[in-house]
Amino acid sequence: MEARRRSSTKPVQSLKPTKTVSVDEDLTKASDALPLPLHLSNAVFFTLFFSAVYFLLSHWREKIRTSTPLSVVTYSEIIAILAFVASFIYLLGFFGIDFVQSLILRPQTEVWNSEDDDEVADVLLRKEDARKVPCGQALDCSLPPLPPPAPIVTVQKVLDEKPVTVLTEEDEEIIKSVVAGTTPSYSLESKLGDCKRAAAIRREALQRLTGKSLEGLPLDGFDYESILGQCCEMPVGYVQIPVGIAGPLLINGREYSVPMATTEGCLVASTNRGCKAIHLSGGATSTLLRDGMTRAPVVRFGTAKRAADLKLYLEDPDNFDTLAVVFNRSSRFGRLQGIKCAIAGKNLYLRFTCTTGDAMGMNMVSKGVQNVLDFLQTDFPDMDVMGISGNFCSDKKPAAVNWIEGRGKSVVCEAIIKGDIVRKVLKTTVESLVELNMLKNLTGSAMAGALGGFNAHASNIVTAVYIATGQDPAQNVESSHCITMMEAVNDGQDLHISVTMPSIEVGTVGGGTQLASQSACLNLLGVKGASKESAGANSRMLATVVAGAVLAGELSLMSALAAGQLVKSHMKYNRSNKDVSKASS
Numbered sequence: 408m409e410a411r412r413r414s415s416t417k418p419v420q421s422l423k424p425t426k427t428v429s430v431d432e433d434l435t436k437a438s439d440a441l442p443l444p445l446h447l448s449n450a451v452f453f454t455l456f457f458s459a460v461y462f463l464l465s466h467w468r469e470k471i472r473t474s475t476p477l478s479v480v481t482y483s484e485i486i487a488i489l490a491f492v493a494s495f496i497y498l499l500g501f502f503g504i505d506f507v508q509s510l511i512l513r514p515q516t517e518v519w520n521s522e523d524d525d526e527v528a529d530v531l532l533r534k535e536d537a538r539k540v541p542c543g544q545a546l547d548c549s550l551p552p553l554p555p556p557a558p559i560v561t562v563q564k565v566l567d568e569k570p571v572t573v574l575t576e577e578d579e580e581i582i583k584s585v586v587a588g589t590t591p592s593y594s595l596e597s598k599l600g601d602c603k604r605a606a607a608i609r610r611e612a613l614q615r616l617t618g619k620s621l622e623g624l625p626l627d628g629f630d631y632e633s634i635l636g637q638c639c640e641m642p643v644g645y646v647q648i649p650v651g652i653a654g655p656l657l658i659n660g661r662e663y664s665v666p667m668a669t670t671e672g673c674l675v676a677s678t679n680r681g682c683k684a685i686h687l688s689g690g691a692t693s694t695l696l697r698d699g700m701t702r703a704p705v706v707r708f709g710t711a712k713r714a715a716d717l718k719l720y721l722e723d724p725d726n727f728d729t730l731a732v733v734f735n736r737s738s739r740f741g742r743l744q745g746i747k748c749a750i751a752g753k754n755l756y757l758r759f760t761c762t763t764g765d766a767m768g769m770n771m772v773s774k775g776v777q778n779v780l781d782f783l784q785t786d787f788p789d790m791d792v793m794g795i796s797g798n799f800c801s802d803k804k805p806a807a808v809n810w811i812e813g814r815g816k817s818v819v820c821e822a823i824i825k826g827d828i829v830r831k832v833l834k835t836t837v838e839s840l841v842e843l844n845m846l847k848n849l850t851g852s853a854m855a856g857a858l859g860g861f862n863a864h865a866s867n868i869v870t871a872v873y874i875a876t877g878q879d880p881a882q883n884v885e886s887s888h889c890i891t892m893m894e895a896v897n898d899g900q901d902l903h904i905s906v907t908m909p910s911i912e913v914g915t916v917g918g919g920t921q922l923a924s925q926s927a928c929l930n931l932l933g934v935k936g937a938s939k940e941s942a943g944a945n946s947r948m949l950a951t952v953v954a955g956a957v958l959a960g961e962l963s964l965m966s967a968l969a970a971g972q973l974v975k976s977h978m979k980y981n982r983s984n985k986d987v988s989k990a991s992s
């Protein structure tokens with residue numbers, strides 16, 4: 408019974424018809440029925456046909472000349488007529504066979520054609536992509552030489568070869584009860600005690616309820632236990648995002664291969680080019696300015712005076728030690744650094760800042776804040792806690808407080824890019840970069856009333872690295888705050904570039920960082936999990952890498968813009984190669 412209830416796995420081939428086509432197998436032709444090889448039979452009958460025709464015509468001409476009636480037929484003429492008829496029938500049949508074969512083969516050739524087209528397109532793309540410079544030097548990265556043609560061509564997707572979950576009869580009953588509403592979908596994990604099976608049942612129920620197929624959203628190949636109660640509720644599968652590598656990125660004398668999860672063509676290639684320019688120029692220097700996660704509850708009093716009393720109390724250095732002891736009880740890693748208050752009438756916003764070790768720290772800081780609020784209730788019993796977060800924190804929203812005060816890790820990263828590297832690798836000049844930076848990232852953003860957006864595309868790099876390494880991608884809002892500065896140095900020969908990012912919110916423990924794929928990406932960077940040397944060292948290093956990758960991205964995109972390459976490279980790498988209408992159909 409127990410065995411029956413468990414989800415079983417078996418190869419998908421047995422479940423779905425697949426279009427596997429082998430060169431060796433396939434295609435019995437009508438001509439295979441002939442005793443001789445086709446070309447030999449053809450030669451024999453063609454010869455026979457024309458010989459018979461020639462023989463008969465010459466004989467008949469002779470008869471006409473000698474006035475012999477044509478009806479008088481000799482023995483040799485009878486043989487010639489028979490040979491003519493036989494070869495005529497064969498030749499008629501031959502063209503018939505060819506016609507029939509072309510009909511039989513048409514469906515298969517269409518399958519091949521689609522593959523061949525792709526292969527041809529691939530070859531063309533590879534040829535077009537072939538470069539004379541090493542990868543990273545220009546946007547168009549060279550590809551390895553073409554592999555020899557595979558002996559077997561298959562239309563089947565690699566994904567289909569994975570085992571798939573097969574639902575049992577008992578699963579079918581549960582699906583029906585979920586569809587009927589008698590079993591809540593959210594309760595499947597706790598009821599079944601098998602997260603994978605719960606996801607499979609929920610998925611099937613969802614498809615039936617909505618009438619929409621989830622084909623393409625994989626279910627198998629994911630550890631659903633690892634997300635339970637921590638990362639995602641009511642899972643029905645997982646979305647695949649490709650991970651590309653930019654680098655090596657040389658920061659503070661150390662090389663990093665930067666994983667970027669993205670579906671935006673050009674992004675990794677562009678960042679890679681920036682990494683190359685930085686590397687050839689001796690690397691970048693990334694400096695951590697501060698490290699502190701914030702949480703700001705909103706509390707309300709009967710009068711503004713009472714709110715002001717609490718503000719003064721909290722900001723009095725004499726009270727800080729007591730409050731820090733209370734706050735720090737919540738965690739081994741959370742250490743209170745300060746409290747900044749803002750008043751709005753009777754309402755007070757208390758912005759707590761604390762270190763959080765290697766965790767991004769939102770949970771940690773919230774627990775500490777709750778401890779302090781409970782403690783304050785003794786001296787301020789008239790204080791109403793309206794919300795543990797009053798948006799003065801400020802989490803996942805653009806806010807000047809983060810831009811000015813910082814949140815998470817504040818980092819400045821700089822590099823001097825040599826003039827000849829700017830010309831050879833980035834295909835532009837120091838002068839044009841400096842001018843464009845002033846016009847676009849500084850003046851243009853000022854004209855747009857930007858808040859922390861004095862950069863070309865920091866959020867592109869931040870988000871791709873965040874997704875790859877299990878950060879909260881919603882925090883890209885403030886984490887992407889960045890001002891990019893460029894200046895000509897060394898008598899105008901070289902370029903000084905810097906990115907200043909006051910609120911990079913990253914962790915290497917907790918949240919999505921512990922999931923297998925994300926953890927592998929952190930491992931690649933050498934910052935997986937809790938630092939063994941000192942708490943927080945891994946997450947701080949990750950923040951410096953994020954800033955370094957942003958520096959590379961800024962350098963490359965600004966260069967592409969300065970050189971007028973942007974549209975060209977996007978046409979090449981992004982959407983131009985695919986027929987979108989076909990893809991959607």
Ligand code: ADP
Pocket residue numbers: 738739740763764765766767768769770771772914916917918936937938942943
């Ligand atoms: P967050 O606060 O970022 O939401 P969590 O609270 O989910 O993260 O994860 C942090 C957890 O990891 C805490 O329970 C903490 O005690 C534990 N932990 C273990 N090692 C470390 C470390 N080096 N730095 C921070 N937290 C750590």
